[in-house]
Amino acid sequence: MEKPAQVAANGLLDRRAFLRDGAALAAAMTGYSVVGTAAAAPLADEPWSKGPGAISPANEKPSRFEEKVTRTLSNPNGEPRTSHARTPHHLLNGTFTPNPLHFTIVHSGTPDIDPEQHRLVIHGLVKRPLAFSLDALGRYPLVSRMTFVECGGNSAPLFSPQPIQATAQALHGLVSCAEWTGVMLSTLLEEAGVDAKAKWLIAEGADALALSRSVPLAKALDDAMIALYQNGERLMPGNGYPMRLLLPGWEGNMNVKYLRRIKLVEQPAMSYYEARTYSPILPGGKAYRFYFLQEVKSFITHPSVGLKLKGPGLYEISGVAYSGNGRISKVIVSADGGRTWAQAALQEPVLAKAFTRFRVPWRWDGSPAVLQSRAWDEAGYSQPTRSQFVAARGETPSVFPVTAFASQHFNAVTSWGVNPGGEVSHVYA
Amino acid sequence: MPRVAFLVLLAASPALAQGPNLGQPISEAEVKAWDISILPDGAGLPPGSGTPAQGARIYAQKCVACHGEAAKGGTAAPLVGGGPLSAINTPKTIANFWGHATTVFDFIRRAMPWQQPRTLNDDEVYALTAYILAENKLIGSSETMNAKTLPQVKMPNRENFILRFPDRL
Numbered sequence: 001m002e003k004p005a006q007v008a009a010n011g012l013l014d015r016r017a018f019l020r021d022g023a024a025l026a027a028a029m030t031g032y033s034v035v036g037t038a039a040a041a042p043l044a045d046e047p048w049s050k051g052p053g054a055i056s057p058a059n060e061k062p063s064r065f066e067e068k069v070t071r072t073l074s075n076p077n078g079e080p081r082t083s084h085a086r087t088p089h090h091l092l093n094g095t096f097t098p099n100p101l102h103f104t105i106v107h108s109g110t111p112d113i114d115p116e117q118h119r120l121v122i123h124g125l126v127k128r129p130l131a132f133s134l135d136a137l138g139r140y141p142l143v144s145r146m147t148f149v150e151c152g153g154n155s156a157p158l159f160s161p162q163p164i165q166a167t168a169q170a171l172h173g174l175v176s177c178a179e180w181t182g183v184m185l186s187t188l189l190e191e192a193g194v195d196a197k198a199k200w201l202i203a204e205g206a207d208a209l210a211l212s213r214s215v216p217l218a219k220a221l222d223d224a225m226i227a228l229y230q231n232g233e234r235l236m237p238g239n240g241y242p243m244r245l246l247l248p249g250w251e252g253n254m255n256v257k258y259l260r261r262i263k264l265v266e267q268p269a270m271s272y273y274e275a276r277t278y279s280p281i282l283p284g285g286k287a288y289r290f291y292f293l294q295e296v297k298s299f300i301t302h303p304s305v306g307l308k309l310k311g312p313g314l315y316e317i318s319g320v321a322y323s324g325n326g327r328i329s330k331v332i333v334s335a336d337g338g339r340t341w342a343q344a345a346l347q348e349p350v351l352a353k354a355f356t357r358f359r360v361p362w363r364w365d366g367s368p369a370v371l372q373s374r375a376w377d378e379a380g381y382s383q384p385t386r387s388q389f390v391a392a393r394g395e396t397p398s399v400f401p402v403t404a405f406a407s408q409h410f411n412a413v414t415s416w417g418v419n420p421g422g423e424v425s426h427v428y429a
Numbered sequence: 430m431p432r433v434a435f436l437v438l439l440a441a442s443p444a445l446a447q448g449p450n451l452g453q454p455i456s457e458a459e460v461k462a463w464d465i466s467i468l469p470d471g472a473g474l475p476p477g478s479g480t481p482a483q484g485a486r487i488y489a490q491k492c493v494a495c496h497g498e499a500a501k502g503g504t505a506a507p508l509v510g511g512g513p514l515s516a517i518n519t520p521k522t523i524a525n526f527w528g529h530a531t532t533v534f535d536f537i538r539r540a541m542p543w544q545q546p547r548t549l550n551d552d553e554v555y556a557l558t559a560y561i562l563a564e565n566k567l568i569g570s571s572e573t574m575n576a577k578t579l580p581q582v583k584m585p586n587r588e589n590f591i592l593r594f595p596d597r598l
Binding site: 140 | 452517
């Protein structure tokens with residue numbers, strides 16, 4: 001086989017090399033290993049092949065060998081504060097997140113809602129205030145769409161002036177992607193009859209906190225959904241069972257879970273989370289209000305911290321890219337800290353406001369490398385480098401704990417350093 | 430007027446699906462128990478009132494365990510004080526950040542106390558709001574908070590915000 005052409009420094013190959021040179025290149029591939037796992041055993045007809053296996057369970061769980069593929073919990077003992085469960089991006093692949101691993105943030109515990117008793121009320125500046133049962137909503141025309149949901153505080157560790165050593169799960173684990181099925185909110189608003197004076201709606205949950213957020217009416221009429229299903233099954237309790245507001249591409253906290261009330265109003269409520277939490281402070285002391293949008297972003301999941309390269313050879317660099325502005329149009333990857341770039345292949349279908357998996361083949365020669373990805377969306381926005389981002393949004397005066405939320409809405413480039421031993425660390429480049 | 434609103438909505442959303450109209454009519458009176466929304470201009474604020482002194486007594490019973498003596502913080506965030514916004518991660522407090530006093534009333538009423546949310550009556554919520562605002566020197570120590578006075582409280586950081594994407598609102 002002819003050696004595939006290098007298209008950027010430090011061994012990045014043409015994104016089409018796998019397609020063109022398929023089998024031969026694949027045979028030369030080396031895999032990543034999770035740090036600490038043992039080498040494979042030689043071929044044998046193993047005991048598990050020599051007799052009937054286990055009974056099929058009603059609800060299947062991953063293999064016992066995958067038990068470490070779990071979310072990480074910020075508040076495992078349920079102390080009276082917010083609980084975060086982060087998605088293990090470095091241990092997953094593809095474009096959607098399995099339901100048990102979808103990130104959740106719950107501010108006052110997960111309510112145990114009886115779906116028969118739950119109601120969604122639409123009232124305020126409407127002609128006809130209405131109440132909907134879950135059963136009734138299930139009889140409306142349903143729509144399915146893939147979309148990511150991302151916490152406005154995701155990636156906050158990258159506001160630190162020095163790189164915090166942590167996995168992609170710890171740094172970026174507050175974003176996930178799922179197929180959501182539900183009723184378009186515009187359908188229900190039409191039935192209620194929106195008063196021309198209404199400019200916003202206030203969405204409120206049935207959790208202990210009665211979490212409440214204000215949403216511009218324009219977004220509600222554009223692509224907002226009352227989501228009833230998550231990846232084909234009913235919503236997980238941590239994701240809002242039995243129904244949540246889904247605002248594709250907008251900060252997670254606004255996608256109000258356990259949704260029980262929508263009130264149409266003339267002005268935003270300035271609730272706790274919009275007035276305080278998701279209003280990031282800027283250098284100089286002013287603050288952004290109503291950020292809402294999750295801007296174009298990408299990060300490499302393979303390799304990344306916690307995965308180890310098993311010696312020089314061919315690898316596939318891959319990761320996820322997404323934008324609240326629409327489809328991903330381009331992802332470029334660097335192996336030399338951003339000096340030279342190779343265009344990555346995008347997994348089809350590329351869907352608006354959903355994870356797009358990008359991939360590029362890489363021949364690692366065993367020397368130090370710094371891996372980066374950078375994405376563009378169809379609206380023309382590009383993911384900033386970290387230095388561009390910091391010039392506008394600042395960084396903290398000193399390093400802080402990885403679970404702290406120094407600021408909000410970080411979407412700049414992430415850099416992974418690879419040392420000659422194949423170990424990956426978080427670096428700034 | 431209702432007919433006009435309906436037409437405007439149709440024009441704004443070409444993709445509207447026809448629903449089976451299964452919403453059950455409900456009156457605003459029936460929604461009342463759930464309707465705790467407060468707007469910054471005071472719309473939605475209930476009747477009732479409270480003073481800082483009344484609030485201090487309730488605070489000592491129901492809030493101090495988490496928020497600490499004199500509301501200076503404990504296992505939960507401090508409710509008093511706060512430095513200048515000199516760093517992007519300066520802790521945001523009622524005194525240094527919150528733009529509207531109505532947010533204080535709203536959050537206490539909907540979410541506090543943590544273990545028993547929505548058990549305080551409206552007078553108690555006004556009193557606790559008054560106590561916290563007075564401890565932060567945002568109102569006088571004998572001022573009464575009610576539906577008229579609360580929206581008029583001047584919050585120091587009120588004009589310090591920039592709309593991020595004004596065209597999307």
